[in-house]
Amino acid sequence: MDFDIKRLGFTLLGLLIVLNWGLLMNAFMRKIGARVARRIGIPWHQPWIDLFKNYSIRSQITHGLMFYLGPIFRLSGGVGIFLFMPMIITGDHWLNYSFQGDLVLIMYFQFFGMLGMALGAGEGGHPYSAIGISRGLSQFTTIEVPLTLAIISLAIQYDTLSLADIVRAQQGGFMHWSMWTNPFATAAGMLAALGTLGHSPFNLVMAPNEIPIGPPTEYHSTFLGVLQSNGAILHVVEAALFMNLFFGGATNWIEFIVKTFLIYFWSVFVGMVFPRFRIEQSVTWFLKVPLVLGVIAVVMFM
Amino acid sequence: MMVDDKNKKKFDNPHYAKREVIGPDGKSFIVDPMNDYFCDARPKVHEPNIIPAVEKFLNWARSKSLWVLGFGTGCGSIEIPPLITPRFDVFRFGIQMRPTPRQSNVFIISGYLSVKTLKRVIRSYEQMQNPKYVLALGSCTVNGGMYYDSYNTINRLDYYLPVDVYIAGCMPRPEAIIAGFNKLKELIREGKGEGANLYAKNFDWYKANQKKIIKDWNMPDYNW
Incomplete structure (x- = not known):
C-alpha cells in the first residue's frame, strides 16, 4: 500500500474527534449517574480538566520498564481498534485503515490492551492490581465467547470478515440492519457489550469501593492521563464496533454520535439498574444466556 | 532504620528482617524487605514551570480538579459523606474522591490524629505525587482541641505535615469544608499551593518532629 497523506490526515482528525467525543460522552454518562442519585x-468539561491536571503532575515514580509500557500497550490497543474501524461508511474519508479481515484484527486488539496493562500493572506490585488483573482477564475471556460467536454468525451471514462490507450489506433501510436479519447474534453481542463497556454488573475489575481501583492502582500523573485518554477512545470505538456490526453503521457524524451514545447508554442504563456481580457470578452469567444465544445464531446460518 | 534514641523500641518484625531464602530452583538469595520493598530516596523539590502563563493555566486546572484521598482520621470523617451525596454534592466544584494516594492531590486530615494514625498519614502523604495539598479540619489539628492533653494524640499538625488550609470548628459543617476548599482553590490559583516543595525543602525538620512522636519507627525515612 502506498503512502497517502490525505488518508493519514483524516485518520488523525478522526482520532481527535473520537477522543473528544469519548471525553464528552463520559461526562454525560457520569452526569446521568449523578442525576439518578x-x-x-460534575460539570460537562470536567474530563478535560482532569486530563490537564494529570498531565501537569510534576513528579512521577516508576516500578520498572513494563510499568512504563503498560499504559502504552493499553493505548495502542484502543488506537489499534480505531485504526482498523470504519467510522463513516459513505465516501472513503473516514474508513481509516479498514481492509478485508479487519474484524479479526479488532478482536485481537481488544485483548492486546488488556494483556499489556496486565503486565504493566503486575510490575506495579500492588496486591489490588493483581486481583483486578486476574478478574479482568478471566471475565474478558468469557465475554469474548458470546461476542466471537455473534461475529462468526455475522461473518457466515454476510460471507465476509471485513467490517466495511458488513456495514455496506446493511445499508438500504432500517429493516436491513443485522438487528432484524440476525436477532440472535445481536442479542448475544449486545449482552457481551455490557461486559466490554465495563459498567455496573461487570465492573468488578475496577470495583472502586472494593479493590481501589484495580489494575491502575499504582498509576498516576501522565500514566493515568494516558489511561484516561485511552478509556475515552475505547468507549467510542467499542460502541462503534457494535454499531457497525448490528445497527447499520453510520453515514454521517451526527448518526455516528447518536448511535454510539445510545449503545454506550445501554450499558450505563443496565449499570444504573443492576448491582455489581461477583467474579464467579459474572463469569458463569456470560457462559449461560449469551453463550446459548450465540450458539443459536451460529447454528441458524450454518 | 534511623532510630538513634536509646529509649525507642527497636522494631523486629520477622517479616521485615534480612534473611536468606532458598528459591524453587535450589539457589539461595538474600531478601531484605526494608530495602527491596521500599525506596528511601529523599524527596526532591520540583520547581514550577518556568513559563508563568503555562504555570498559571496548570494551576487553574489543578484548582478545578481536586482529587481527595479517601482516608478518614478522627471524628471529622463523618462530615465527608454528606459532601459527596445529594445534599452538598461537591462533584459540582470539581472535587472527587480517589481511593489511592497515587492519584490523589488533597489530603483531608479530618480531626484528631493519634500517633498510630499519624504514621499511616505520613506514609500515605509521601506516596502522593508532587502538587499535593493538606486540608486540616477541626480545632484538633490546630492546637489539639479537646484532646490537647491526651497522651497519644498530636496537638499541632503543621509540625508534621505542611498544611495549606485550616478549617476551624468542632466539627466544621460541610458548608465550612466547602469554604475551605474554595480557599484552597484560591491559594492554588495564586501559586501558593507548594506544600510538597515545602516538605521537601524542610525535610529534616519534619522528619525530626515526626520521629520525636512516633516511637516504633519501622519504615524508611521517605517512601516515595
Missing part, C-alpha cells in the same frame, strides 16, 4: 454531578 439525585445529585447535580
Whole structure:
C-alpha cells in the first residue's frame, strides 16, 4: 500500500474527534449517574480538566520498564481498534485503515490492551492490581465467547470478515440492519457489550469501593492521563464496533454520535439498574444466556 | 532504620528482617524487605514551570480538579459523606474522591490524629505525587482541641505535615469544608499551593518532629 497523506490526515482528525467525543460522552454518562442519585454531578468539561491536571503532575515514580509500557500497550490497543474501524461508511474519508479481515484484527486488539496493562500493572506490585488483573482477564475471556460467536454468525451471514462490507450489506433501510436479519447474534453481542463497556454488573475489575481501583492502582500523573485518554477512545470505538456490526453503521457524524451514545447508554442504563456481580457470578452469567444465544445464531446460518 | 534514641523500641518484625531464602530452583538469595520493598530516596523539590502563563493555566486546572484521598482520621470523617451525596454534592466544584494516594492531590486530615494514625498519614502523604495539598479540619489539628492533653494524640499538625488550609470548628459543617476548599482553590490559583516543595525543602525538620512522636519507627525515612 502506498503512502497517502490525505488518508493519514483524516485518520488523525478522526482520532481527535473520537477522543473528544469519548471525553464528552463520559461526562454525560457520569452526569446521568449523578442525576439518578439525585445529585447535580460534575460539570460537562470536567474530563478535560482532569486530563490537564494529570498531565501537569510534576513528579512521577516508576516500578520498572513494563510499568512504563503498560499504559502504552493499553493505548495502542484502543488506537489499534480505531485504526482498523470504519467510522463513516459513505465516501472513503473516514474508513481509516479498514481492509478485508479487519474484524479479526479488532478482536485481537481488544485483548492486546488488556494483556499489556496486565503486565504493566503486575510490575506495579500492588496486591489490588493483581486481583483486578486476574478478574479482568478471566471475565474478558468469557465475554469474548458470546461476542466471537455473534461475529462468526455475522461473518457466515454476510460471507465476509471485513467490517466495511458488513456495514455496506446493511445499508438500504432500517429493516436491513443485522438487528432484524440476525436477532440472535445481536442479542448475544449486545449482552457481551455490557461486559466490554465495563459498567455496573461487570465492573468488578475496577470495583472502586472494593479493590481501589484495580489494575491502575499504582498509576498516576501522565500514566493515568494516558489511561484516561485511552478509556475515552475505547468507549467510542467499542460502541462503534457494535454499531457497525448490528445497527447499520453510520453515514454521517451526527448518526455516528447518536448511535454510539445510545449503545454506550445501554450499558450505563443496565449499570444504573443492576448491582455489581461477583467474579464467579459474572463469569458463569456470560457462559449461560449469551453463550446459548450465540450458539443459536451460529447454528441458524450454518 | 534511623532510630538513634536509646529509649525507642527497636522494631523486629520477622517479616521485615534480612534473611536468606532458598528459591524453587535450589539457589539461595538474600531478601531484605526494608530495602527491596521500599525506596528511601529523599524527596526532591520540583520547581514550577518556568513559563508563568503555562504555570498559571496548570494551576487553574489543578484548582478545578481536586482529587481527595479517601482516608478518614478522627471524628471529622463523618462530615465527608454528606459532601459527596445529594445534599452538598461537591462533584459540582470539581472535587472527587480517589481511593489511592497515587492519584490523589488533597489530603483531608479530618480531626484528631493519634500517633498510630499519624504514621499511616505520613506514609500515605509521601506516596502522593508532587502538587499535593493538606486540608486540616477541626480545632484538633490546630492546637489539639479537646484532646490537647491526651497522651497519644498530636496537638499541632503543621509540625508534621505542611498544611495549606485550616478549617476551624468542632466539627466544621460541610458548608465550612466547602469554604475551605474554595480557599484552597484560591491559594492554588495564586501559586501558593507548594506544600510538597515545602516538605521537601524542610525535610529534616519534619522528619525530626515526626520521629520525636512516633516511637516504633519501622519504615524508611521517605517512601516515595
